[in-house]
Amino acid sequence: MATLNILYEDPHILVCVKPHGIATQSKSIRYPDMVSLIKNHLAKSSGSRNPGSAEPYLAVIHRLDQPVAGILVFAKTPAAAKDLNKQLQNQG
Template identity: 45%
Template sequence: MGKPDIIYEDNDIIVCYKPAGIATQTRRIGQQDMESFIRNYRAAKNESPYVGIVHRLDQPVEGVMVFAKNQKAAASLSRQIKEHTTEKYYRAASRGQGVSGTAVEDEEAWHTLTDYISFDKLTNTSKITSEKDKLAKKAVLQYRIISNECNKTEFDIKLLTGRHHQIRLQLANIGYPLIGDTKYGKPASNNSGTGSKSGRTGGGVREQLALCSYKLVFDHPATGERMTFELP
C-alpha cells in the first residue's frame, strides 16, 4: 500500500494523491484514511484541523482528490460537483472481450454509456436496472479505448455522474469487468501476472483494482481560476 501525498496546497484547498487501499473516510478505529491524514498534517502545522470532504474515491481506487480547508471553499466545491462543472477523468483496464455492439476497434473515438443504477446497502453493491425503478439514478460516462492488445483493453473515462461503483458496473455490463474487480468481475479476470499493483501498470498474482482517477479539473473556490491536476 502506498502513502498519501500532497500535490498542491493554498489557503483554501489541499489536493492529494490517494493510494489504493486507503479509504476516503472511515469510522474504523486504527484504520488510516484520507480525512485523518489531512487532519494530522494540518495539526502538525498548528492549523485548524477542519477537513471538507466534497467527493470520494472508493477504497480500492487510487487517484487525485481535492479537500477544502474551510467551509466556504467546501460549499463552492460541493456546488460545482452537484452542478457537474467539475471534470473527472479515470484510467481503467480490463481483460474482457466485450459484448455485441461494443466497438473495441474504434480506438480514440469517444462513446457514451447511459444506464440507471440502484444501490443495495445490505450487499454494498449496485446493479443496472430500469428507468422505471423509483430507486434508480441515472448514470452517464464517456469512454474511449486507448489500447487493445495482449488480451488487455485500456480505457480513458470521463465520469459525468458519480454513482456508487458506476465505472466498474457500467464497463462490466458491456463485457469489460475491470482487472482486480472482485465485485463485478469474474475470477479469471482477477488473477494473472500481467496486471498492476498500483492499478496502472506492472505485475502481480493477486491484482488490485485497475482503476485510477488520474485527472481532476475544477474552479478554485476563492479565485475562480480553472485548475487542472493530473497524475504523471
C-alpha cells in the same frame, strides 16, 4: 504508516493522491484513512500542538472506494466546501 502525496494546497483547498487500499473516510481507528492523515497534516502545519485545541476543519468533496487510487479534493474552509460542492453540482 501511509504518507501523504499532496499535489496542491492553499488556505482553502487541498488536493492529494489517494493510494489504493486506503479508505477516503472511515470510522475505524485501527487503519489510517485519508481524512485522518490530512487532519494530522493540517494540525502539524498550523503549529497547533495544544491538546485542547479543536481539530482542523476538513470537508470531503468526493470519495473514492478503498481499492481505487486517484486524486481527492478536500476543502479546508466551509466557504470552499460550499463553492466546490456547487461546482460539482453544476459540473464546473
